[in-house]
Amino acid sequence: MNEKVKSAKKLNSNTLLLLITIGLFIVLYVAGCAAYSSKGFAHLQTFLNILITNAGLICIACGLTVVMLTAGIDISVGSLVAMDCMMLAVGMEKGMGAVPMCILVLLVGLAFGLVQGYLIGYLEIQPFIVTMAGMFFGRGMTAVICTDQVSIKESTNATFYQWANAKIIIPFGGYLNKKGAYMAPFIRVTVIVAIVVLILVFLMLRYTKFGRALYAIGGSEQSATMMGLNVKRVKMMAYVLSSFLCSIGGICYCLNTMAGSVRAALGLEMDAISSAVIGGTLLTGGVGNVIGTFFGVLINGTISSIVKSNGKLASSWPNILTAALLFLFIVIQSIFAALRTRKK
Amino acid sequence: MNKNSGNASFFAKLKAWPLLLPVVSLILVMAVNIIHDAATGINPLSFFIITLNETTNSGSILYGRIIDILNRGSEVAILALGMTLVVSSSAGTDISVGSVMSLAASFCCMLLAGYGVSSTNELAVPLVVGVLGAFLMGALCGVFNGTLVAYLQIQPMVATLILYSAARAIGLLLCNDLIVYVRNPSFAYFGSFTGPIPTPIIIAAVCIAIVALMLSKTSLGMYIQSVGINSKASRIAGLNSKRIIFMTYVICGLFAGVAGLVNSSRITSADSNNVGLYYEMDAILAVALGGNSLGGGKFNLAGSIIGAYTIQAITTTLYALGVSTDQAPVFKAIIVILIVAIQSAPLRAYFRKRSAAKALAGREAAKA
Numbered sequence: 001m002n003e004k005v006k007s008a009k010k011l012n013s014n015t016l017l018l019l020i021t022i023g024l025f026i027v028l029y030v031a032g033c034a035a036y037s038s039k040g041f042a043h044l045q046t047f048l049n050i051l052i053t054n055a056g057l058i059c060i061a062c063g064l065t066v067v068m069l070t071a072g073i074d075i076s077v078g079s080l081v082a083m084d085c086m087m088l089a090v091g092m093e094k095g096m097g098a099v100p101m102c103i104l105v106l107l108v109g110l111a112f113g114l115v116q117g118y119l120i121g122y123l124e125i126q127p128f129i130v131t132m133a134g135m136f137f138g139r140g141m142t143a144v145i146c147t148d149q150v151s152i153k154e155s156t157n158a159t160f161y162q163w164a165n166a167k168i169i170i171p172f173g174g175y176l177n178k179k180g181a182y183m184a185p186f187i188r189v190t191v192i193v194a195i196v197v198l199i200l201v202f203l204m205l206r207y208t209k210f211g212r213a214l215y216a217i218g219g220s221e222q223s224a225t226m227m228g229l230n231v232k233r234v235k236m237m238a239y240v241l242s243s244f245l246c247s248i249g250g251i252c253y254c255l256n257t258m259a260g261s262v263r264a265a266l267g268l269e270m271d272a273i274s275s276a277v278i279g280g281t282l283l284t285g286g287v288g289n290v291i292g293t294f295f296g297v298l299i300n301g302t303i304s305s306i307v308k309s310n311g312k313l314a315s316s317w318p319n320i321l322t323a324a325l326l327f328l329f330i331v332i333q334s335i336f337a338a339l340r341t342r343k344k
Numbered sequence: 345m346n347k348n349s350g351n352a353s354f355f356a357k358l359k360a361w362p363l364l365l366p367v368v369s370l371i372l373v374m375a376v377n378i379i380h381d382a383a384t385g386i387n388p389l390s391f392f393i394i395t396l397n398e399t400t401n402s403g404s405i406l407y408g409r410i411i412d413i414l415n416r417g418s419e420v421a422i423l424a425l426g427m428t429l430v431v432s433s434s435a436g437t438d439i440s441v442g443s444v445m446s447l448a449a450s451f452c453c454m455l456l457a458g459y460g461v462s463s464t465n466e467l468a469v470p471l472v473v474g475v476l477g478a479f480l481m482g483a484l485c486g487v488f489n490g491t492l493v494a495y496l497q498i499q500p501m502v503a504t505l506i507l508y509s510a511a512r513a514i515g516l517l518l519c520n521d522l523i524v525y526v527r528n529p530s531f532a533y534f535g536s537f538t539g540p541i542p543t544p545i546i547i548a549a550v551c552i553a554i555v556a557l558m559l560s561k562t563s564l565g566m567y568i569q570s571v572g573i574n575s576k577a578s579r580i581a582g583l584n585s586k587r588i589i590f591m592t593y594v595i596c597g598l599f600a601g602v603a604g605l606v607n608s609s610r611i612t613s614a615d616s617n618n619v620g621l622y623y624e625m626d627a628i629l630a631v632a633l634g635g636n637s638l639g640g641g642k643f644n645l646a647g648s649i650i651g652a653y654t655i656q657a658i659t660t661t662l663y664a665l666g667v668s669t670d671q672a673p674v675f676k677a678i679i680v681i682l683i684v685a686i687q688s689a690p691l692r693a694y695f696r697k698r699s700a701a702k703a704l705a706g707r708e709a710a711k712a
Contacts, residue, residue: 073501073502075505119681119685122690123685123688123690123691124688124689124690125684125685125688126638126639128436128437128439128499128501129437129628129638129680129684130681130684132439132625132628133677133678133680133681134677135677136622136625136673136674136676136677137673137674137677137678139670139673140670140671140672140673140674140675140676140677141674142670143668143670143671143674144671144674147668147670147671262670267509270505270508270509273502273505283498283499283502284499314516314517314520314521315516315521316512316513316514316516316517316521317513317517319509319510319512319513320510320513320514320517322509323506323507323509323510323513324510326505326506327492327506330492330496330498330502330503330506331496334496334497334498
């Protein structure tokens with residue numbers, strides 16, 4: 001009986017975190033609309049642009065949420081994305097097809113995750129150390145593949161170029177531009193990929209054995225072991241899934257930037273982690289879901305669009321603001337955690 | 345370790361020697377150098393040769409590969425000091441040191457050049473203000489990290505992740521998105537020469553001496569280890585665990601500031617995006633190579649310092665072998681994973697089981 005009361009309370013503070021997140025997004029977005037309506041912030045397209053630019057980040061942040069549910073972390077995602085972009089760019093320049101290259105990138109992602117997951121799950125090394133080594137390994141491998149900036153043009157690979165530029169028109173919410181022409185709002189293929197990933201991960205976390213095992217391990221590894229869960233295996237699979245989703249995100253990212261470079265996606269791990277944390281995923285594991293993470297990504301996206309719309313602010317502001325938000329939410333989380341232990 | 349066998353063999357003693365890992369790695373790196381030199385037809389012992397060369401602007405200076413390693417390794421050695429204490433007390437690493445170096449350097453150069461100035465030959469404020477500014481900025485970052493880790497009890501690596509990404513951005517903001525050049529001989533001093541010896545070596549030596557003195561003359565070292573081994577028990581024993589963890593982060597931040605000053609003085613500028621890049625990796629690697637467990641508790645400062653110079657030797661060797669700056673992290677990442685994997689509990693348990701089985705088999709064979 002006591003357990004039930006406790007879990008109900010836990011749920012409340014967690015729902016509260018999610019509500020804070022959604023509220024923050026609405027406040028930020030409305031503020032953006034109010035301040036920059038003359039620059040078209042209020043159009044539906046601005047919101048869709050946030051989705052388009054952050055499609056890759058949504059996939060990556062979903063992967064990170066999965067890992068963070070087990071009380072782990074994966075900071076290798078940024079450099080894995082850089083490696084993916086470089087592989088795609090260089091591979092297509094060498095004349096490989098778009099589909100085989102994408103499959104190759106996904107396989108590399110799986111292998112990358114498998115190694116990290118083995119080290120973390122079976123050798124019990126701290127996730128941070130392993131994924132930090134992974135981060136430097138990925139960035140270094142990018143430089144090993146090629147040290148120059150390689151861009152993907154229509155002449156390099158027509159199929160990939162087509163994927164990147166396909167517009168999917170949305171039948172409502174358009175506006176007339178200054179010349180009076182109707183501008184139909186559109187999204188790109190990457191957005192659909194991201195939404196599909198989001199829904200699949202959401203369903204997986206909610207309804208599959210693996211998903212429930214992730215929550216159990218994050219809640220208490222000891223009890224999970226006693227319940228008969230294969231903790232090592234589930235942990236490993238979490239990192240495999242994270243790197244795999246990160247590779248999907250890497251392809252989306254590449255479709256956006258159409259280039260590979262050693263400096264690509266620098267600090268992306270920070271955006272992904274802060275999205276998950278802002279979305280209510282607890283760093284201590286066991287609590288969180290991808291819907292919150294999705295809103296976390298939207299908040300990050302809104303901040304950078306506001307900074308862009310302003311146009312006068314220094315380019316480092318989004319970085320600082322994201323870090324500040326992460327700081328704020330971490331502090332809120334630790335206060336909640338302290339309150340919870342006091343109640344016990 | 346082997347107390348029951350009266351005359352412990354030389355190998356058993358060697359196995360228990362805490363500096364085994366760093367010293368062996370250092371010897372390995374030297375061996376690679378010697379082989380490489382021999383293979384390319386240079387004098388195989390050229391690695392060890394130190395000469396006194398005459399230069400036009402700094403007089404006669406020491407020259408040689410060992411001097412170069414000691415010189416270039418100063419920043420990592422300084423960072424490794426703070427990192428060792430942090431790892432010991434909190435069982436986590438401070439991954440913000442590289443970015444804090446950059447922020448301290450940017451702040452120092454901004455003070456010396458004045459806000460918004462991108463290049464200067466004259467100092468806007470006395471040199472000492474800039475230097476203290478760098479130290480203060482480093483310590484301030486340490487206070488921020490320490491508060492989060494010790495008082496708000498956030499996992500160290502997540503807490504330091506905030507500054508890892510924000511510090512460089514703040515540095516860029518302080519420098520007005522510019523690379524600030526301070527072309528003044530008094531500022532360049534920290535990265536050049538004192539007599540024939542490179543100044544960074546002296547600075548590193550002073551830092552090492554200060555920490556060594558602090559650890560041997562006060563009981564701080566023991567306190568840090570006891571907090572790292574069991575912070576709850578230490579608190580019950582009357583130690584202020586939180587304050588000790590907090591202090592290690594402040595010390596670590598302060599040393600990051602010192603390293604940032606040295607690094608920016610070498611290039612007489614503050615380039616927010618490149619000062620201290622990948623240094624957090626080197627510092628953590630130095631601690632791990634020094635035979636310290638990344639799980640906290642007991643630490644060995646000498647090991648970390650040897651580890652730091654070993655890292656620099658590895659870096660220099662990699663460059664000599666034609667690996668570029670951007671590619672070098674691949675090898676370091678592999679090395680760090682190998683070291684931590686060897687240290688990991690399951691593998692150690694496996695080796696212990698194997699050696700125990702071997703000993704048992706040996707004893708039974710002796711009986712029969």
